Amino acid sequence: MAGADVGGKESFSLNLYPMLDVFSxxxxxxxxxxxxxxxxxxxxxxxxxxxxxxxxxxxxAASVAITKNEIVLQGGVVIPLTPNSQDVVEAYxxxxxxxIRKAYDExxxxxxxxxxxKNRQKNLGLSNSDVSTLVMQSDKTIPYRIIKRVLASxxxxxxxxxxxxxxxxxxx
Amino acid sequence: MSGxxxxxRKQVATAFDVNVTPMLxxxxxLIIFLLATSVFSATGETRIEVPFLxxxxxxxxxxxxxxxxxxxxxTIDTKTVKYQQATTASSVIKDEIEVPLSEEGxxxxxxxxxxxxxENPKFDKVTVFTQAEVSYESLVMVLDTxxxxxxGRAPIPFPADYKMPVGADPSNLVTKVVLGNVIFAD
Numbered sequence: 312m313a314g315a316d317v318g319g320k321e322s323f324s325l326n327l328y329p330m331l332d333v334f335s336x337x338x339x340x341x342x343x344x345x346x347x348x349x350x351x352x353x354x355x356x357x358x359x360x361x362x363x364x365x366x367x368x369x370x371x372a373a374s375v376a377i378t379k380n381e382i383v384l385q386g387g388v389v390i391p392l393t394p395n396s397q398d399v400v401e402a403y404x405x406x407x408x409x410x411i412r413k414a415y416d417e418x419x420x421x422x423x424x425x426x427x428x429k430n431r432q433k434n435l436g437l438s439n440s441d442v443s444t445l446v447m448q449s450d451k452t453i454p455y456r457i458i459k460r461v462l463a464s465x466x467x468x469x470x471x472x473x474x475x476x477x478x479x480x481x482x483x
Numbered sequence: 484m485s486g487x488x489x490x491x492r493k494q495v496a497t498a499f500d501v502n503v504t505p506m507l508x509x510x511x512x513l514i515i516f517l518l519a520t521s522v523f524s525a526t527g528e529t530r531i532e533v534p535f536l537x538x539x540x541x542x543x544x545x546x547x548x549x550x551x552x553x554x555x556x557x558t559i560d561t562k563t564v565k566y567q568q569a570t571t572a573s574s575v576i577k578d579e580i581e582v583p584l585s586e587e588g589x590x591x592x593x594x595x596x597x598x599x600x601x602e603n604p605k606f607d608k609v610t611v612f613t614q615a616e617v618s619y620e621s622l623v624m625v626l627d628t629x630x631x632x633x634x635g636r637a638p639i640p641f642p643a644d645y646k647m648p649v650g651a652d653p654s655n656l657v658t659k660v661v662l663g664n665v666i667f668a669d
Contacts, residue, residue, distance in 0.1 A: 327503045334510040341517035361620035363627050364634075365527040366654060377619075446528070451620035455559075455613045458622070462662065466533045474528040477623055 355383065361451040363477035372474060373421055374446035375414075375461055377453050382461060384417045398456060410464040418468030443469075448476040529626045530650075531611075532661045553599060556663065557592065558612045559584070559625050566592045568599070584621055589628040596629065596656055597636065604645050608659040632656050
């Protein structure tokens, strides 16, 4: 605080320089850590991804999110899980090879859409985007029993390549 | 005394004072913008493959015997991880260890795969079998071990003529990870 005697009255002015110094440092720090690329894929809410030392950033692709309560497929189709997240509810268990019928139908539709997109890109002379890969976003507590069912459903719809979403561990 | 006062007043009047308040306003707005738009927790990806159901018959054993290749299978249980190494020429297991599902245990498995990869750079596939009760977190922990070299481990010394697969990184241990037991009857 600085005081100055102006016209017999004491006036106070706040010394803002230290604050300015702090703000400058903060801005430099934020600019240095600012991610230019950002997140190209949106991670679903209601799920906690496991930590990983992987260095590859998640790319965008059609995704499947497995939360503690449900499986959410691309396009908003929801398959409920049992209350303890141990399996899909009985009504959805239809397939003998472990696939979930409803998920398989959705994957099949997605595959057809992707094939159309691929053909259009080819006709237009554009580089093909990765249409045969799916992204799995699963809560870290979800047992492999459920993950396997989703993988089996996609596999039968000819999706055999997956990207498992993880939370990048800060190695610094 | 009055002369001194006059001199002081004159000094105050001519003092150059920068008004930092607009700058402070600008900085505040900039900080709020950067805080709101920054991505502090990045999301990564681990690529895996699921075996494709093919109507083609499997290769004949005689063909496999001619050019035997090393195979590595990893089986994840809720508390343990088993490493098994064999060759395509026979199903006889050449090397096997079972370790607890922990950083230390998985480090031993990574050392085994690292040695194979160093000896034979063409070896680039690990098959992972996972038990039904294993959580996604444990699966990712094992996939990390298989795919990414742990800090402190030197990159694999590939020969000059070795072609790195597309999308692979020198920090990768193995680039092709296949989930082995997806199809099942229940």
